[in-house]
Amino acid sequence: VKSLALEAGVPVHQPVSLKGTEEEEVLCALQPDLMVVVAYGMLLPESVLAIPRLGCVNIHASILPRWRGAAPIQRAIQAGDAESGISIMRMDKGLDTGPVYLIKRIALAADETGGSLHDRLSLLGAEGLMEALPGIADGSLQPVAQNAADATYAAKLEKKEAQIDWNRPAAEIERQVRAFNPWPVVFTPYENANLRIWEAHAIDGVTAEPGTVMSATRDGVDVSTGNGLLRITRLQMPGKRIMDAQDFINSQNIQGMLLG
Structure with missing residues (x-):
């Protein structure tokens, strides 16, 4: 992403953390309509979530609310799940708890590995994002709240x-x-x-x-x-x-x- 952005003349900023007024000022100066988060690994402060006009969306590599957390790809295979997928969700202060705009599903192959599923979901996530963005922008696509009772947690791999x-x-x-x-x-x-x-x-x-x-x-x-x-x-x-x-x-x- 960084390489393509630089080639296209798009400014690139790589903050170590978003917990600071300086980083928030940089984001505010951009006057963003929307922020897209992919595999960031940390929670965004509520003050940052409030900056974009349309909020922040996350491409999460699971069918939410199943496998919230850091390692949804590996935990799905490890648990013997028959399917996986991606969720385009509006971010809130919780860990993958926000309402979901769109879900796309795929069946897991008998020989599926963490690597192969990662690659398949990366493509599916990009496809899902492009599908969801127009509706998010014009308000025709509204997110649906997750059922917290169905949530499972994908703990970080050790x-x-x-x-x-x-x-x-x-x-x-x-x-x-x-x-x-x-x-x-x-x-x-x-x-x-x-x-x-x-x-x-x-x-x-x-x-x-x-x-x-x-x-x-x-x-x-x-x-x-x-x-x-x-x-x-x-x-x-x-x-x-x-x-x-x-x-x-x-x-x-x-x-x-x-x-x-």
């Missing part, structure tokens, strides 16, 4: 969440793998290091103690979980490139080991 608990069902771990790709990427302790897992699938099969590597073939590294097997197909050792299962087992004798 690196510590990325460690696999092999006692959980394989289906849950698979969703964790997909949700946390490309960040923070799930891992499991292996030979005094963290083995990062980029792609995996829940499958049926004979199990043992959770974390036990039941087999290691060109098809994948099959690990026993609390319910079912997790077949790991792409993984990465520290300081190494991401590799498929075949390349990994060519250099690592992992079958029978207990991970975690």
Whole structure:
């Protein structure tokens, strides 16, 4: 956005914070009709929200009121949601609590990752914004209040969440793998290091103690979980490139080991 703005001769201002009279004066001087917020990560002061004639709108990457908060994309995948989408909402003083102008929905693919859903919702968000702006400008599109009783919270991602608990069902771990790709990427302790897992699938099969590597073939590294097997197909050792299962087992004798 910054690069395109500079190319077009549009002034760019990058405040560290909007909590100050100087920053508010800069915004007031622009006499904005509308402010659009995308992935800003902080609440705007009410004094800033009041500056634009038409208010401030936010493109939020979920179907509000589900998944208010910092990580709606990852939490939707992690929870096994069948769909996601974007909400064009009028901002208020709360965290993603404002009334909604427009919602656009998409079905989640079986192999959806945090990265792929981010990219799909980015395009959908731009489309939704362009669809909503004329109605916001002329007043024909009025926002609808959210039902707070249906709200869920998408907590910020923490690196510590990325460690696999092999006692959980394989289906849950698979969703964790997909949700946390490309960040923070799930891992499991292996030979005094963290083995990062980029792609995996829940499958049926004979199990043992959770974390036990039941087999290691060109098809994948099959690990026993609390319910079912997790077949790991792409993984990465520290300081190494991401590799498929075949390349990994060519250099690592992992079958029978207990991970975690």
